[in-house]
Amino acid sequence: MQRIRVLVVDDHRIFAESLAAALAAEQDVDVAAAGSAPAALRNLERAAAEGRRFDVLLADAELAAVAAPLASVPPQPSAARDGAPGGPAPRPAAPAGIALVSGLRTSHPYLRTVVLAERDCPRRAAAALQAGASGWVAKDCSLSRLLAVIRGVLRDETHLPPALLTGVLRELTAARRHRSESERLVESLTPREREVLRCMVAGLGRKAVAERLFLSPHTVRTHMQNVLGKLGVHSTLAAVALARRAGVGPAEVGAATAAPVGAG
Numbered sequence: 001m002q003r004i005r006v007l008v009v010d011d012h013r014i015f016a017e018s019l020a021a022a023l024a025a026e027q028d029v030d031v032a033a034a035g036s037a038p039a040a041l042r043n044l045e046r047a048a049a050e051g052r053r054f055d056v057l058l059a060d061a062e063l064a065a066v067a068a069p070l071a072s073v074p075p076q077p078s079a080a081r082d083g084a085p086g087g088p089a090p091r092p093a094a095p096a097g098i099a100l101v102s103g104l105r106t107s108h109p110y111l112r113t114v115v116l117a118e119r120d121c122p123r124r125a126a127a128a129l130q131a132g133a134s135g136w137v138a139k140d141c142s143l144s145r146l147l148a149v150i151r152g153v154l155r156d157e158t159h160l161p162p163a164l165l166t167g168v169l170r171e172l173t174a175a176r177r178h179r180s181e182s183e184r185l186v187e188s189l190t191p192r193e194r195e196v197l198r199c200m201v202a203g204l205g206r207k208a209v210a211e212r213l214f215l216s217p218h219t220v221r222t223h224m225q226n227v228l229g230k231l232g233v234h235s236t237l238a239a240v241a242l243a244r245r246a247g248v249g250p251a252e253v254g255a256a257t258a259a260p261v262g263a264g
Contacts, residue, residue: 029077101115112134182242
């Protein structure tokens with residue numbers, strides 16, 4: 001019998017250990033519990049080093065945030081809040097549980113993740129799927145339902161409560177539309193302006209951008225103002241958020257582009 005190795009991550013230890021004990025009653029399930037995202041990562045690394053890696057991770061959507069985030073989902077501030085008129089309502093920041101899922105997609109690609117939630121929320125369920133989760137399950141579901149989801153995600157199935165499906169599809173469609181609009185705006189930038197934008201995404205200030213690109217601070221200021229104007233935003237933070245939605249990655253800090261001073 002092939003055994004399924006499950007890791008439960010919830011900062012309410014009683015819940016995590018009780019759920020782990022209930023799942024362990026299944027003949028083909030081995031379970032461990034972790035009380036935080038850092039503890040979960042330690043469990044995953046130790047298990048991988050010992051050749052007994054976990055198959056499925058059950059993560060509480062509302063895990064407490066840690067001082068140094070383990071992973072982050074690109075922020076999705078609304079256009080209205082960031083200075084562009086007519087934007088959608090503000091989106092809440094991604095919970096730490098979803099951020100953990102996002103990081104694990106890269107560091108542990110073999111791992112199937114399921115998010116456990118106190119309440120059904122189409123927006124957060126959509127964010128969980130975008131982060132790489134294979135399922136979203138209410139904490140008050142039956143044990144048999146949870147086991148069905150665990151076995152289903154191992155068959156590469158995606159599991160959502162039927163009542164959430166319409167809302168999640170609407171959120172995913174809206175996210176694609178917002179991304180397309182952000183991509184169109186980024187494409188309106190000149191190559192040099194896109195380069196400056198990548199530096200902004202990397203968190204570089206005007207002086208650091210000038211040094212990196214061999215430009216004068218005045219030229220960098222002009223490029224930054226042009227970037228904000230073309231993107232239709234009024235702050236660097238808003239420009240960075242839009243750039244992330246468009247899939248613009250940060251410039252590699254330390255690498256420089258050879259160009260004469262004042263080149264634009």
